[in-house]
Amino acid sequence: MNGNSIRPLIGRRHILGHDAIDEDHFAIADGWLRAVNCEQMQFLFFIARLRKLMRLHFDREAALMHSSGGMLCKCHQSEHLTLLDLCDQAAALSTTNWRRTQSLLRIKFPKLIREHINGMDQIAVLFINSNMKAASGQ
16 A cells, blocks of 8 residues: 555446446446556556456446347447556556556546446446336236
């Protein structure tokens, strides 16, 4: 830890009501916290882990949408790519500009992830939950 107080990436207000998606979000939040608190020499490991957690979540989300009779819209998919690209940018910068790397993860990433959860993921969960209930006759 570097002594700076870092606000959690997400909290209770980001719970959307789908267990798998919510668990993924909190796993991503934990991965992010580890990446922003690690030493520079550990960073490439933790950013790779964060990227893997996000990729698994994005794949799960797409599969849930598909099994509910829908698909992620292009805007939703584009936001996924933006978040993955941000991780790639941070990884590329990490050996030459540690301060910029930390800025990307501590300022830009939280803003984007919270907006994504509150917007795109909330819509996806509403679609998934509504269609799963309809399919089960509830």
